[in-house]
Amino acid sequence: MPNRPSENALEIIKTLVSFDTTSRDSNLALIDWVRSYLEKLGIVSHLVFDSSGKKANLWATIGPADRPGLVLSGHTDVVPIDGQEWHVEAFDPIEKDGKLYGRGTTDMKSFVGVCLALAPEISKMKLAAPIHFAFSYDEEVGCLGVRGLLADLADRGIKPMGCVVGEPTSMKVIRAHKGKLSLRAHVRGFECHSSLAPRGVNAVQFAARAIGRLVEMGEGFAENGPYDHEFDIPYTTVHVGIVHGGTALNIVPKDCSFDFEFRHLPVHDPRKLFAEFEHYVRANLEPAMKSVNSDTGFTFEELSNFPGLTGDEDSEVTQAAKAASGGNATGKVAFGTEAGLFEASGIPTVICGPGDIDQAHKPDEFVALEQIAMCEQFVKRLVRRFEISR
Numbered sequence: 001m002p003n004r005p006s007e008n009a010l011e012i013i014k015t016l017v018s019f020d021t022t023s024r025d026s027n028l029a030l031i032d033w034v035r036s037y038l039e040k041l042g043i044v045s046h047l048v049f050d051s052s053g054k055k056a057n058l059w060a061t062i063g064p065a066d067r068p069g070l071v072l073s074g075h076t077d078v079v080p081i082d083g084q085e086w087h088v089e090a091f092d093p094i095e096k097d098g099k100l101y102g103r104g105t106t107d108m109k110s111f112v113g114v115c116l117a118l119a120p121e122i123s124k125m126k127l128a129a130p131i132h133f134a135f136s137y138d139e140e141v142g143c144l145g146v147r148g149l150l151a152d153l154a155d156r157g158i159k160p161m162g163c164v165v166g167e168p169t170s171m172k173v174i175r176a177h178k179g180k181l182s183l184r185a186h187v188r189g190f191e192c193h194s195s196l197a198p199r200g201v202n203a204v205q206f207a208a209r210a211i212g213r214l215v216e217m218g219e220g221f222a223e224n225g226p227y228d229h230e231f232d233i234p235y236t237t238v239h240v241g242i243v244h245g246g247t248a249l250n251i252v253p254k255d256c257s258f259d260f261e262f263r264h265l266p267v268h269d270p271r272k273l274f275a276e277f278e279h280y281v282r283a284n285l286e287p288a289m290k291s292v293n294s295d296t297g298f299t300f301e302e303l304s305n306f307p308g309l310t311g312d313e314d315s316e317v318t319q320a321a322k323a324a325s326g327g328n329a330t331g332k333v334a335f336g337t338e339a340g341l342f343e344a345s346g347i348p349t350v351i352c353g354p355g356d357i358d359q360a361h362k363p364d365e366f367v368a369l370e371q372i373a374m375c376e377q378f379v380k381r382l383v384r385r386f387e388i389s390r
Contacts, residue, residue: 003098005372006117010100012037013113013372016076017093017102023077023141026054030076034058034135037116041123048152050145055137057149062122062131063386068161069130070317070386071347072379073338074112075139075146078104084363099366106355106367111166114354114375118383126388132160139338142182142304146338150345159346162317164382165339166353168360168367169331171374173321174351175311176332178231179340181270182261182303185210187245190293191254200252201289201296204245207256210298213280214238214260217273228265233334236264236273259303263334266308274300307340315348324382325352333357352378 019030035045038060048057063069081090081103088094093102100110115133122131137145153159187210189203218238227234238260245256262270281298289296312318313330322330330350335357342349354371 003370003373005114005369005376009114009117009372009376010369012117013100013105013110014093014102016109016113017104018091020091021077021104022080023138024080027076027137028054028056031056031058031135034116038119038133041119043119043123048149050137050148055145057137057145058133058135059149059153060133062119062133063125063127064130067129068159069132070320070382071132071134071160071163071342072115073134073136073146073163073165073342074108074115074353075136075338076109076112077137077140077145078107078109079140079361081363086363088364090365095369098369100369100372101364101366103365106168106365107357107360108167108353108355110355110367110372111353111375114372114379115166118376118379121380122383125383127386128388129161129386131383131386134163136338143306143336143338143341144304146341150341154345161348162315162320163339163342163347163349164317164321165337165342165349165351166375167335167337167339167351168353168355168357169333169351170356171325171352171354171371171378173318173325173327173330174333175309175313175318175330176230176266177309177336177339177351178236178263178265178334179270179306179308180261180263180336181274181305182259183274184257184259184301184303186299186301187256188296188299189252189254189256189289190296192252194250194252197252199292201292203253203256206285206289207243207245207258209285210277210281211240211243211258211260213277214240217277226265226267228267228332230332231265231334232332236262236268237334238262263336264308266310270305306336306338307344309337309340309343309349309351311343311350312348317348318350320382320385321350321352324378324385
């Protein structure tokens with residue numbers, strides 16, 4: 001097994017990383033580059049834009065388009081570098097000590113780059129079924145882009161036989177992941193001078209009590225389950241990540257908001273978990289708030305959601321990925337991907353890609369060059385399963 005990728009793959013990955021495709025910004029410069037690259041190989045791309053026209057998914061097909069094929073899927077957006085202490089340039093990738101550094105090297109432009117590097121070889125094959133590239137936008141903010149792509153495929157009557165999503169799994173085949181529901185709570189209180197605090201409704205303090213309830217829910221799952229020990233985190237987790245509230249210490253705060261999420265096992269319905277939390281808020285917090293001022297209370301806004309991936313050990317795509325990876329087993333992970341949405345659309349899906357998820361979203365993000373080389377071999381073996389014997 002080579003411990004260094006091909007120079008072609010490495011150069012394409014570096015090019016992709018050099019595009020700043022932070023989710024809040026457009027990805028069109030990268031998409032245009034990919035489209036032009038594929039066009040030179042005689043591969044036609046189909047774009048599916050967002051409502052603003054500033055972002056696009058790319059769908060490309062190599063081989064016979066009149067039969068079900070295999071999707072190689074990756075997202076093009078990356079998380080922000082804001083507030084992180086980087087020691088290298090995030091969008092100017094650099095090799096050092098057997099690693100490639102830069103935002104998106106692990107999550108997940110290395111997989112996309114490998115697919116593109118192998119496109120010339122794949123385009124020369126005589127394939128019994130097509131190989132599709134699906135490159136999406138806004139995965140990092142709720143798997144948004146791929147939804148439009150999947151709807152477009154359905155409208156055009158395209159139903160692939162399977163999909164491999166190249167998120168970082170250290171090149172291990174993953175057949176299942178948790179789902180996620182994230183929400184924002186808006187707490188409206190009633191302002192007054194802090195010396196007269198009992199006459200007001202402190203939005204921050206009521207938010208804190210609600211957050212305390214979420215913490216209790218999470219601790220309950222950790223202590224009592226249910227459990228699925230095939231997952232790296234074997235229970236449903238509850239997390240509060242952002243809190244905003246108050247204007248000055250001597251003012252009882254009128255407003256507070258906090259963002260929270262449920263990352264749930266397949267046995268949990270996240271809507272029911274949220275309903276349980278909302279019931280606590282309505283029954284235990286709001287009455288005291290409204291006894292002071294009737295305009296106070298909680299409102300909730302859904303931020304994102306995606307289904308878990310349940311996976312099928314015996315599906316054709318799972319067996320093909322296992323054979324291509326050289327592994328005899330599959331696993332489950334806590335982080336979420338677009339794979340659950342592909343599966344929900346009736347496309348059996350697994351996850352397998354270069355890099356360690358522990359490196360994702362961090363400053364000085366990197367992928368080991370050996371992982372990219374392993375990914376090249378994996379994709380080659382996977383695609384060859386669809387090649388007509390000569």
